[in-house]
Amino acid sequence: MDVLDSYKIDLKNMRTDVAEYQFALDDAFFEAVEGTLVKSGKADADLKIRESGGAYVFTFHIKGTVHVPCDRCLDDMDVEIEAERMLTVKLGDEYADEGDMMILPYEDAILNVAWIIYEFIVLEVPLTHVHEPGHCNVEMMEALAAHLVTSSEKPDGSEEEKSADEESGKPVDPRWNKLKKILDNN
Known part of the structure; x- marks a missing residue:
């Protein structure tokens, strides 16, 4: 079984107007997603899906710590993240992704939210991520200083x-x- 199979949401077979899911994100999740910025970490993602008038409103709450490379010394550093994001999904004739609105084809109303969760995590990582002063890799900083x-x-x-x-x-x-x-x- 693929690690990301548990992130598939079947909208056609949703039995109630509200559904809730909890996902524990770990290194296996980040490896399976194969993203370029965040390669490891530990976080929890809570997902609440509410059906309203033919649309499904997905509310994601993600909190945890991810590891990204320091822009200065390239060693991994911890970045605390917390995100509250919404996404509206409708069923339609063909697939479309328009920012905060996604349309899935009627015949394939299964949405894998793994990549969506990963993208929300990446949006929470600051543009520049640098260790606190004095916490960068000493050898790398000496090499950088020698050439600067x-x-x-x-x-x-x-x-x-x-x-x-x-x-x-x-x-x-x-x-x-x-x-x-x-x-x-x-």
Whole structure:
């Protein structure tokens, strides 16, 4: 049996106007979904489906911790997530996905919510995910610092190593100085 089979919801055979499901999301779930950002974690997803006038209103509540790579050192870091999302599903002639509205064909009224849950989790992960100061991988930060030149003067007034262009006496393009200011602010 496929790990994601338990995430299939059969709308045609729903016996009541309201149905509730609980899903425990673990590493096996994230591996089976094969997403690119979140590869592991532990979370709970509660799903409540309410039928109303031919439409099914799905309300997802997802809470837990997922592991994503740090943008700076590439080590895994924990990100706490909590999401409350809604999706409306209707039955129609052919499949359509229009943001918060999905139309499923009448003959195939089974919806696998695994990918939908994964997408809601990814939407909760911040655009930039970086460890707290001092928690990044020390070896990676040293390697990064060895290849990163941010300014020609250290805070204590001593000179840093110069870039290859500065050492050769070539003038440095002034646009690089503006980019270095951005690096100095991070």
